[in-house]
Amino acid sequence: MIKYAKQSRFIQAVDCIVFGFDGDTLKILLIQRGFEPEKGKWSLMGGFVQENESIDQASNRILKQLTGLDGMYLEQLHTFGDPHRDPMERTVSTAYFALIDILKYEKQLNTDYHPEWFSLKRMPKLIFDQQEMVELAKRRVRYKAALHPILFELLPSRFTIPQLQSLYESVYNTSIDKRNFSKRILATGLLIKQADKDKSGSRRGAFYYQLNMQNYYAKFQAFLNLIPNPTNLIF
Amino acid sequence: MIKYAKQSRFIQAVDCIVFGFDGDTLKILLIQRGFEPEKGKWSLMGGFVQENESIDQASNRILKQLTGLDGMYLEQLHTFGDPHRDPMERTVSTAYFALIDILKYEKQLNTDYHPEWFSLKRMPKLIFDQQEMVELAKRRVRYKAALHPILFELLPSRFTIPQLQSLYESVYNTSIDKRNFSKRILATGLLIKQADKDKSGSRRGAFYYQLNMQNYYAKFQAFLNLIPNPTNLIF
DNA sequence: TATTTTAAATTGTTTTATGAATCTAAATAT
DNA sequence: ATATTTAGATTCATAAAACAATTTAAAATA
Secondary structure (H helix, E strand, O other), X not given: OOOOOOOOEEEEEEEEEEEEEOOOOEEEEEEEOOOOXXXXXXXXXXXXXXXXXXXXXXXXHHHHHHHOOOOOEEEEEEEEOOOOOOOOOOEEEEEEEEEEEOOOOOOOOOOOOOOEEEEOOOOOOOOOOHHHHXXXXXXXXXXXXXXXXXXXXXXXXXXXXXXXXXXXXHHHOOOOOHHHHHHHHHHOOOEEEEEEEEOOOOOOOEEEEEEOHHHHHHHOOEOOOOOOOHHHOEO | OOOOOOOOEEEEEEEEEEEEEOOOOEEEEEEEOOOOOOOOOEEOEEEEOXXXXXXXXXXXXXXXXXXXXXXXXXXXXXXXXXXXXXXXXXXXXXXXXXXXXXXXXXXOOOOOOOOEEEEOOOOOOOOOOHHHHHHHHHHHHHHHHOOOOXXXXXXXXXXXXXXXXXXXXXXXXXXXXXXXXXXXXXXXXXXXXXXXXXXXXXXXXXXXXXXXXXXXXXXXXXXXXXXXXXXXXXX
């Protein structure tokens, strides 16, 4: 194979920020790094891109390998290429963020590598520039979720409106008026009301809803108004 | 220097989609590739990341080198990592998009590499996956410009509202009501009215405006309503 | 068992802000 | 004067924000 002469070649890595929601707070999945440098330190789900795979494929493979998780929402975030971000050797890392339902994947979660969920508010220091990656991922999720219905990816297929509202309040660290939230969400036409209720959270019980997948895919790229006063938010 | 054993290393490239506006249509800057493979074919501004520079630095260097242009708006777009995207050798490319005022840089434009402006509607076929990069860049610009005032980067420091409107109409390939557009834009508080007029485009002449840089930076990250009916647009 | 209490879910109305559409007026080269 | 384009103002329609009362069903109590 003919090659480009005299060019430098770098390690290509992938780091995944995995977000989950336990019904109360937004969490992030971390593992203890298995090799030097920084072996044993808490880190994102990461790994190296192999010869025969694309970066997208690598991110999926690494997630599957480290967590057992498969088929979740996964989106490329940003590529970090500072020459000294990894002290061992020049490594370019492409960060991805993933959104999953913690409970759904609770059983599937492969514990070989001991991944653990941490609240975003009290998580350990991360290695290299991974703290920066997490900050960017949080911003991106907040940004995108204001316009697109990505937060449904964090909920089980059947959920209640109060659960959904609690999720939005958690992501934006704010409180939202019940009546307006319900109106806003129902107006999107994304929800299908179910016949039965979730009675775990209250005496009266809240109706379950499911995503209307057809509308979900059709409207996913459109601008929806999912949070109040987006104009006043700085992202 | 200790190294990660047994890992593959790849060429890291940068490709820049440079957008310009000539007052009429949106254009893109291309050059004829200077080396094999695909030597002589039209291509994006591209090059390889060097040992001692970050990817961001590389994109700036390469733009400066190929075009003479400096200090323009430049933003990372996406990283393309298909194993076979470059037939010569595995190359990962991070795409950036740039926005510049064609006229401002007309004189600065370095012609050593013969860069040329092409209308987005009739541009040559590009090499590798660069067509995909351009499509993504167009989408990203449309997306971002609906909420953030990035299109000002395409205009000279002094511009008229009709010029600005023509730019928006060109980017969104639509026509906008003059009066409403003017109201919408003035409501952002981003514009400072000048005392003099541009009389080149009309009998009456249109007042020049300049960006209020303080408000520009303060509001850049906020959600602004810069185009009509964003809700109905699919991005 | 009947009644009351309680906590949460659900629904509706008024007010305000915003955006779209239309009309009106002003400026100026021909 | 006239044609053309900018610029400001008004009306109308729609959407969002603010705000309160009712329903539900389990649990507690008489």
